[in-house]
Amino acid sequence: MPKELIDDELWSFIEPLLPARAPRNRQFAGRKPTPDRAVLTAIVFVLRSGIAWNLLPQEMGCGSGTACWRRLVAWQEAGVWQHIHETLLAELRRRGEINFSRALVDSSSIHAVLAGKKIGPNPTDRRKLGSKHHLIVDAQGIPLAVILSAANRHDITQLDALVDAIPHIRGKRGRPPHKPQIVQGDRGYSSESHRRRLRERGVTPALAKIGSPHGSGLGITRWPVERSIAWLHSFRRLKIRYERYAHVHEVFRSLACA
DSSP, rough: OHHHOOOOHHHHHGGGEEEEEEEEOOOOOOOOOOOOOHHHHHHHHHHHHHOGGGOGGGGOOOOOHHHHHHHHHHHHHHTTHHHHHHHHHHHHHHTTOOOOOOEEEEEEEEEEOOTTTTTTTTTTTTTTTEEEEEEEEEEOOEEEEEEEEESSSSSSGGGHHHHHOOOOOOOSSSSSSOSSEEEEEOOOOOOHHHHHHHHTTTOOEOOOOOOOOOSSHHHHHHHHHHHHHHHHHHHHHHHOOOOSHHHHHHHHHHHOOO
């Protein structure tokens, strides 16, 4: 199981990004801390399966679910998850697999089990509690940035933040790019003020206008973002929000993108 979830190649990228733990005091007896790779494997297992922390199989060698949850939060506070995503984006760019000719934006709502921050009534689900994932991807559908909001936030309110959230992607010599040539979205992003701000940044807006007929041709290149959202929601911990704390759900979101 560990080899399937975190293979050696992936671990070689992630291990240097994890914060070093303080050395143990040999004068005091106690249980040795669970290895980082086992903890990360358990976190990925929870992300994929949606299983509760206290039901993690002991055969995985990851210790208690509470210990894994605490390590997840500690790594979040240290900025580990975003760093992992940016490191893997840099590796993709080094291999020539990032396409910045255009960026695609879309969103999708999910049901929330508990109340908490970034949760609101979902207008598409009889106002049940929910959250929304706002995603921006490159032309091939590789996730560049994702934002969590309440389900009742309109798509257009997050467009500027999504473009700003694109990291500077390293991996090659020269100035790392962080600005696509085109930003493309459906009618939910139709706004003249947002088009103007994109042009001021040197980005060409390709946002469908409200009232425009179907068959405009934008769907020919926009479909990868819908596929990427479907991929993200294949992780069961992202299909339904079980976390009361927004920052914990955002960990799973960042890890899924990576």
